[in-house]
Amino acid sequence: MTHLRRPRPVGVLAVAAPVLLLAVLAAVVLLFPTAGDARTTSGLRSEIDRARGREQQLSSTVARLEALEGTAAKAVAAAQGRLADVRAQSTAAQSRLARTEGDLRATRAHLVRLRRRLSEGREILAEVLRARYAYEKPDLVEVVLSSRGFSDLVERLNFLKRVQQRDTLIVAGVRDARDQAVGDERRLDRLRTDQQREARRVAAQRDAIESMTAGLEQRRAALASARDARRAALSNTRAGRRRAERSLSRLEAQQRAAARQYTTPAASSGGGGGGGASSGGPWAIPWPIVQCESGGVNHPPNSAGASGYYQFMPQTWQALGGSTPNAYQAPKAEQDRLAAKLWNGGAGAGNWDCAAMVGITG
Template structure:
């Protein structure tokens, strides 16, 4: 029994320790400045990788848009040609329509004229029929019969005049019928030609209309394809750029937090300043390190890099290149923590992406004085110092002064 109590007393503390081990937070690296720094660096590297992939996608989409722009330029030439052709077809169509209207007008006129001729012919035939019947019934008198049956000279004259009128009337009726028949025949032939011409013109007009419709559909299809392709590429590029900018903002926040942790680890004094490095110019080097980006280097997001980048670890002390008055000391957009020192009325130097600022606006500094610690604040892809030389506010090559 006593042994049981002893064993129970020994096991109970072990159980309590195990329970506390499961419940209490672990003293992991994430709770220490070193662990936080490592975690932030991992997140920074991951975010940079995402940004790099987005930039690659932007490059591909930009190239695709350029290729489509070339295709669109070629298509625009075809569209212009089709538009010219459409204009010519429309002009031809208008001319054909005008000709068709005139033909239909002529056709109506000829049909009315034919109706009149047919009426005249019918009337002439009636008159001729009646005259033939009269001649048949009365037997046509000749000149001898009229002379022999005349009672005197006056009666002879009257009979001769009557005979002449009968002959003239007969000739007039015969000519009328003959002319009306010939005119009706020629008019019918002209009508046939006009009707054939009308049918031909109608077919031409319909064909031209079909051509105009086909050209318009081709133009519409080309434009719709152009709009859809460009819109799709532009939307995709806009989306990727938005994602990339969001990642860059997140990267800036991570980098600022990382710089703060780094400053905590270094006790707020940074790395050793190192010796002053002078050159052949009037300025000393603000930090000692390799040039990772020369002045006016062309980048995807800028045509000319305004300054030069010097690769140094976060927390490296930054020296004033020359003495002067601090004109700017604070956060400046993509520069992050940014300091500018006015050396003369026209000449100044500027220092970007600092993790810590050690001067304030209006302060007088001497050449070689520590003005801040390097970092990666703002739009930066890694720890370095962005160094600028400005003349009358415009950037110039720093190597001309170092």
């Protein structure tokens, strides 16, 4: 007993030791048939309680990680949507820039052609003018005489005038077209500069959002990995707790079987020590404990004061309401009744030192 601990009398141990040792060994073998079950019920219950606490902690952690992963997944989806928009804007800006650059190249090529054409027209007009003034002017009489009539004369003068006007118009038209091409080139050059700036801005924005999206995806993946790790730990913890519960159930069943088997043993023969008389069962507590404590003998007080079939200490006996100064002086029925009270359905097993020795715990 916890509060019944006492030194054993030498005489009692000398007489009962062989029988008690064999009985204890037999009880231990029956209670613990395998090495895997060699754990106390209290130790298994502590292990189960710790596992349940760990399960609650891991379940809470998994729930928090799942919530964080859900938030991160929403952020990734929003970032990906924004990235798709910016990529579309970047593609459109690049397309506009490509069209502008194509228009600019075409305008420059057209301008080159116009300049060449203007140069050629000017050369032709100069040549015509030089040819016109290279000869002496015919006098009026010669012109009149060479004409077929006045109408022919007027026609010739109008023709020369129209030729000169046409050449002048051609040169002027080419010059205007050149000036317009120059204006178009400048306008397209400015437009290209603006579009290049816009394309760079959109590309920078796209790169920033891509980087942000990649970071969010990494965070979501890290949260998912942490969640999976906690889930695996939770699964392992739950499996360990269930194994411990099965071990506890087997151990308790074995203890109950052992207790039932040894609760009503055959009547013991008279034991030695202090002249106490022996008595048979039934017993108020499992027989292996009784056998270890007293061997089923109603011992008188030992050097520590413990006595009776159940080895009550005097103060414990009195606290339980014993009718005699010492337990051994009372009938076995009274000792059984008070031992059952102290046993309390197994909750008081720790009051006997031998309970732990034979593997029976509360």
